Each structure stands twice: as C-alpha cells, then as structure tokens.
Amino acid sequence: MAGTVLCHGEGCRSGGAGHTRQRTAGGTRLCHRCRDHFTAGLVELAHLYEECGRVLGGGAPGSMRERTTGGELPGLPFNGAAADVRSRMVSVLGSWSGLVAQQRGLVPPPRTVAALTAFLLRNADWLAGHTAAAEATQEIARLVRAGRRAAFPDPARTVRLGACPEPHCAGSLALAVRSRTPDENPAVVCDADPAHRWTSERWSELSHVMDSADPARPSAADRPTTERWLSGSDIARLWHVPTGTVYRLASEERWRRRKAAGRTYYSETDVRTCFSARAARG
Structure with a gap:
C-alpha cells in the first residue's frame, strides 16, 4: 500500500501550536513518531483494561493499599465509566483485529484485550500502511485517554x-x-x-x-541498598515518556519488579540505569 507524503496519524493531526506535520515512513501512512505512539497506546490499553477492572472491584487506583481479609466490603458503588470503557476496548480492538484478520487471511484472535492488543501489535506495520491507518491511531488514542480517566479518577x-x-x-x-x-x-x-x-x-x-x-548512614560499601519502587505511570511522569514505552522497556530490559495490592512496581535503580543509557546514546 502506497504511503502518503505527510502523516495523518493522531499525533500529527492534533499537534499543538508549533507542531509540524511529519513525513511518513517508507511504505506507510504514518511518521515514525505516530507509529510509535500507536503501538505504545496498544501496550498501554492492555494495562488500562486491568486497572479499570481493579476500579470495578473496589480497588484503590494508583495506590499501595494493603489487602484486607474477608474480601471486599459490601455495597461498593458500581463504576459505570470503568465498565463502559472496558466494553469499548473490546469492541474497538475487536473491530480492528477483525479487519486485519479478514484482509490478511489470518485467524482472528480471542476477544480478550490481551489477545487483541497482542494481535494488533504483531500486525502494526501492515496496519500503518492501510488506508484507515489515521482512523486507527485516532480511535486508539481516544481509548487510551478514556481508559486513563476511568482507571485513575x-x-x-x-x-x-x-x-x-x-x-x-x-x-x-x-x-x-x-x-x-x-x-x-x-x-x-x-x-x-x-x-x-x-x-x-x-x-x-x-x-x-x-x-x-x-551522613548517619553507613558507607555505601557497607550498607544494604535501599531500593525505591515506582509504578509504570509514575515512571512515565518522572522521565516524560509514554506509559506504553515504560512497559515495553520493562519487558525488554528485564527491570526488577514486585507486586503490591495488585499493582506492579519497578526498581528505580534499573529504571534510572536504562534511561541514563538511552540519554547517553542520544
């Protein structure tokens, strides 16, 4: 599929003042940045779906709340926004996966957000060259924004x-x-x-x-290391990168992690080392 001269992805279409629309990457209808934002959004949606599920279950969004015995308290209010956005995620991701499967002659994935996002990520290059690439980036970006609002109210x-x-x-x-x-x-x-x-x-x-x-601490050689642990969204804000990029790097670089109250936290030392190396490479 032939690419257009200028990108029509969500980032270029809705760029703020001073933003210059970028040229498309070879053979696609998206620039490198919009394609990266598209795939980062797909990665983030898989995590936002789980976060919205935690909100539905009465979990405290973005917190380190301790678990309590005896299950959740009765009478927790139903979170309509979280339920709606989870349903929209399955619908929108299923629709785009169906298009890819039909036109590429592939077996469609199961209708779960994890399977649908993984399928679209595997076919991201093909979709970036499709005539509907711009609409795909716009719909995924809207879903990510809605998911963030519902998961972190x-x-x-x-x-x-x-x-x-x-x-x-x-x-x-x-x-x-x-x-x-x-x-x-x-x-x-x-x-x-x-x-x-x-x-x-x-x-x-x-x-x-x-x-x-x-100064009251022992010397660095003698004292045990006190590790700080940060969530994916915290890392994104501290290092100014998309949350999807954080989760991708966490997997690629094998950051140490631990879970608390159903959320994953990453070693600040591993994160700092990774971003310092990226900055040194320019």
Missing part, C-alpha cells in the same frame, strides 16, 4: 519518593500527580520546606544525591 495523588537530601532537613520528597490534567513539568517537593523543590526532569540526578545524602 482522582484528580490528584502523591507519590512518595524518599528523604529530602538537603542538609539538616527531616522532610520527605513527593511528586504531586494530577491524572486528569497532568502538569507539563510536575515538581518534586519537600513536605517540610516547600523551598526544597526540583523539577521532575532532574529526578535521575536527584535520586543519586538522595542515596548518599544521609
């Missing part, structure tokens, strides 16, 4: 990051996260002294300082 939450590295300060650092209207540059702020404040772009540098800031 609280307008703000706090991500605790560790002790403030400023001398003689007993405070702790936290990142204020707004899920519906995320800040362009969220700040890392000390709860004891608001003047102790850093932009999130400095997190890699700051986390190194935090590791060695406390």
